[in-house]
Amino acid sequence: FFSSDETQIKMLFQMQENVGIIILTFNALQKWHVIYLKLAMPYGL
Secondary structure, eight states: OOOHHHHHHHHHHHHHHHHHHHHHHHHHHHHHHHHHHHHHGGGTO
């Protein structure tokens, strides 16, 4: 049984974790997108 404050804190931590994962994924995708474009450009794809 959690007090409402503890529940809110847990939810905030969970949200921060999720946001961090989304940001990491987005950054990784951006890097791969740039690499893909650099590889694809010379072949005119």
